[in-house]
Amino acid sequence: MVLQRIIKPKNQRVKRVLEKRQPQVHENTKQAMFIRGGHTSETVTEALKDLYSLKKTDSTMLQKKNILRPFEDMTSLEFFSSKNDASLFMFGSHQKKRPNNLVLGRFFDHHLLDMVELGIDKFKSMAQFKCDKCATGTKPCLLFSGEAFDTDHEYKRLKNMLIDFFRGPTVENIRLAGLEHVLNFTVADGKLYIRSYRILLKKSGSRTPRIELEEMGPSLDLTMRRTKLASADLYKTARKQPKTAKPKKRKNISKDVFGTRLGRIHMEKQDMTKLQTRKMKGLKRKPIAAEDDSETGKKSKTSEPSDEN
Amino acid sequence: MANTIENILAEKGQKFKSIEVEKDLELEIDEGNLLAVDTNPIDIKIFRTNKEKFLSELARDNTQLLLNRIWELPTHRKEDVILAKLPEPKTIIPREKPVPKEKAATKWEKYAALKGIQKSKKSRMVWDETHQEYRPRWGYKRANDDTKDWLIEVPGNADPYEDQFEKRLKAKKERTAKNELQRLCNIARNSKGKVPGVGLTPTEAPSKDHVSKALALAKSSDASLGKFTDKLPKEKAPKNMGKKRKFEPNTGQTKIEIGRQLDILGSIHKKRPAIDVTKATNKMIDAKQRGKNQKTKLPRQNKGRKSEKKTAKSTKKRGGGGMGGSGGKPAGRKPMGKRK
Secondary structure, eight states: OOOSSOOOOHHHHHHHHHHHHOSSSSSSOOOOOEEESSOOHHHHHHHHHHHHHHHSEEEEEEEOOOOOTTTOOOOOHHHHHHHOOOOOEEEOOOSSSSSSEEEEEETTTTTTEEEOOOOEEEEEEEEOOOOHHHHOOOOOEEEETTTHHHHHHHHHHHHHHHHHHHOOOOOSEEEEOOOOEEEEEEEEEEEOOOOEEEEEEEEOOOSSSEEEEEOOOEEEEEEEEEEEEOOOOHHHHOOOOOOGGSOOOOOEEETTTOOEEEEEEOOOOOOGGGOOOOOOGOOOOOOGGGGGHHHHHHHHHHHHHHHHO | HHHOOOOHHHHHHHHOOOOOOOOSSOOOOEEGTEEEEEEEEOHHHHHHHHHHHHHHHHHHHHHHHHHHHHHHHHHHEETTEEEEOOOOOOOOOSSSSSOOOOOOOOHHHHHHHHTTTTOOOSEEEETTTTTTEEESSSSOOOOGGGGSSOOOOOOSSSTTSSSSHHHHHHHHHHHHHHHHHHHHHHHHHHHHSOOOSSSSSSSSOOOOHHHHHHHHHHHSTTTTTTTSOOOOEEEEEESOOOOOOOOOOOOSOOOHHHHHHHHHHHHHHHTTTOOOOOHHHHHHOOOHHHHHHHHOOOHHHHHTTTHHHHHHHHHHIIIIIIIOOGGGHHHHEEEEEEEE
16 A cells, blocks of 8 residues: 655655555544634634644644635645644634634645634633533544534534544544543524533433533634535545445354354255165165175174174 | 332432433434434524523533433443443544555566466575574675675686676666666556656667757756857757747847837737728718708608618618628718618
8 A cells, every 4th residue: 555656765764654644544533733823812822722622632733823814825734734644724813804713624635625714702711611621532422403504505514524623533442431521512593602511420220320511611602704615526535435444244153142153054955865864784775796795894893892802 | 019119219210310301303323423413403582591501401411312322332341441332433524535546566566467476475584604593684684695795706707807896786786776767667657647758768779860869968968058068060959859948138138129119019000990992982972972962852851761771771782782891881871861
């Protein structure tokens, strides 16, 4: 699967890095970049910081200011994407025309796929909620409510993007007690409400616990501004899954209640004419010519046990 | 007895809040992503009265439903921790990078496949005779290392003054260069686009044209791109070397610039239509006749509603026949008076 490069990597370390960055069948968790624009208000910086901390371990905060306008020129953001090997970004800026602006986007093959601009109407940071926070790097539960997420094309894409952004690593197993973070996205009244809660598991008298929630922040009220969504064609190619990624179906092997492995075997139809029934002298099929020889053989056989006796 | 036990159980149940949640439409739950999508419409009136309370209650209910589903998943214990096995995520998320392509086969691999030649694994360690131990086949402290030889026997048929060390080194460099070239050739062969050539590649039977091209290229292959290369007497410029773009200097040469500007001006001037003599004479004649008509038949002209269509037709014909081309139209309007 190694890409053919005209210029060979100079050493093993670089080679390893380049190989890691190449397209893979089973992909890594998407990395997110958090970028500050030329000018950012306090709300925007706080929001970026909070969302960065929620996404931590899969995110990088670019420390310098970057005077960019993503909707006008994407080249520098695409450059950042290839430099950091990150395919998600959140860009914050504050202008007179678009105050408290967040641009949420993602890349495919280091080129822009989707991008949505959201204006922050109301913001409450994590620090303003005086309560315990969940551990960093917890995989959050994602909740989406509101009809727009199901009907409106832009909101549909936004939903997919938010899942992509916040879902964290795809895992096989999850620790039940470790489910402690919920992100709730609601569209109502033409606004997007993002709330973040900590889960408290209470006794319910049954195995499944009763859920109580405690808001831990950040909480954002957002309005959608400009969007730049991928064309249907590009989106389709981006969604294409490799054939090899699907595990091969294991046939005829099953497990029963006790964990014993059972296999089903398919056999040819049995030939009843060749079936061996109970062995008896009289039923023995013998070639007629060889009868005499067999008799002599038997005599010798019978003689042996007599010796033992 | 049974009744009392049931009562106790019921009482115990009431102590805790319920884990049941009722919804009109069931949630779409994707356990693999820990995702729940609530498609129930939101009651805007209730929402507006108290947003925060509404949102937190909605979130609690949906979380409860999601976790109820997750708690139903098969679990197993690992080091005092209960783990639930999540199914594959259902929601399709766009990939980060395109699906990897299979590496194209090299020329050798294609040939080997055709001939049925199979790769055989070579052992990494090889017996070293001089050191009497196993050593790696290549790399640091490799077995049978011929670069460390301090003495090389001169072969019987070789030139005795030839440096055997240098010969060996050169041979090694040639081999690596050949390998690199083959690697690049494989890339070029497997890439779809046309690969740019490298100047002139040697051919078996070079033509005259080929030789002259090679000469021209060689002359311009120095640091100054052939600016200071001397020319032979009576040397001709090479043919078929392709054209190079040439630009005018930005400063100086005002004369040429003035000339160019004047040319532009002239071309603009030329666009003004030249006088069409026949058209002009026709116009003159027309105007004269009209003047005559106005004098003689003025009263009839105003009455002429009835015959207007006819005149229009007749003028068209006349326009086509007599005046020719674009001259017809302006002349055609006049016949109002001309219709005798």
